[in-house]
Amino acid sequence: MLLRPDARAAFRSWRRTRPFWAGLLLMLGGTELLVVPLSPLTVLVSLGLGGLAAIGIGLALIAAGQFLWWLPSARHYVSINALILSVLSFAATNLGGFLVGMLLGIAGSAMGFGWTPGASGGSGGSKGLAVLLPLALLAALVPAGTGRAEAAPQGLRAAAVPAAVTTTRFAPHGFAFAGVGQLPTAEGPVKVMMLTMGAASLTDYRMTTRDKGNPELALTAGKLDLSGHVTLYLTRFSGCLEGLLCVTFSPDGLPVPPVIPPFVFMTRVTAEQALVTADLIVADGLRLTV
Structure with missing residues (x-):
């Protein structure tokens, strides 16, 4: 059933007073991380600790998304911790939900951190920053390291036993x-x-x-x-x-x-x-x- 015009207006007003899309991305990322571990028991047993870590990180990202919705004043602290969990999911789970959950978490964290209330209670001019911040984060970090770890230093030889x-x-x-x-x-x-x-x-x-x-x-x-x-x-x-x-x-x-x-x-x-x-x-x- 469709919402009445007054209900839609109330929802739109509520949405503009908090990092709504950032919270939604975090919850989607957490849900995606939960998909594989919440498969049948035989699949979960085969995943071992990676499956258990995916459940923990997935639930934490969903909780972080809820915090952005209902406690937007804590967005900086929540976003930083959600970013850490999103990146760690690459190593601790099934490659961060095969990268999908990790990237959704990184994008939601960056958007949540960059969001600020506008003069009229909305996101104002920070929308562009919130959208571009995830891309800037990846562009600044990934290319900086790509290719720098492809070869050993010239003229150096390591010990036979580390x-x-x-x-x-x-x-x-x-x-x-x-x-x-x-x-x-x-x-x-x-x-x-x-x-x-x-x-x-x-x-x-x-x-x-x-x-x-x-x-x-x-x-x-x-x-x-x-x-x-x-x-x-x-x-x-x-x-x-x-x-x-x-x-x-x-x-x-x-x-x-x-x-x-x-x-x-x-x-x-x-x-x-x-x-x-x-x-x-x-x-x-x-x-x-x-």
Whole structure:
């Protein structure tokens, strides 16, 4: 049954006083993430933790959309957290609902963050910003990293056995791109994940070498800061995103999300590090033991 003209006018007035379309996109993205895990039980069991994560993230995005509708004053906080969850769904679920749910979540988050009430209670001139912000976000982040992780640095060769690295907190800044490539070693090329960023901070850093036939060396630092064209070459990487969702990445396993917000951090990190390059490395309390 169609709404009466006065009901349509009331709905239109209500819609213009909040980031309505942003909330709708978030709820659609969350619903899409729920579609596969809410399949028959046999499908859900086969999905394992990825299916459970999809349910949790999907419900959280739907709740975020509801918050944008009924509590628009909290849109900035809600939008930032929804953006984090949308991007993390790429790694934690079925590739972010095969990219559809993730992209809907990113678009809704950006529109919600960019929305402001107009002078007459509507969205005013911010409509253009809200629509273009998701495209600007992807255009600024994706092309910046595309192609930069395709080749190893010229003249550098990594150790045949990657070093073991642990840190209680890994915080990248200006994360641009993550990809997979080949790195030369004394025993032939090795497949690695290549993570590029502007800077990174590692707390309680410990690196242990595992070269064949040589004594084990341990390098520790209370804090390690990398800056200027930082690239990490890893054969394995695991940790807890935002200290909550624990995942493991590898070149042949779970892919690293191609775009990661600059405010995401990881705790309880363990990694197999083949090589690291940076313009500047500053260590606090550096110690080398045999």
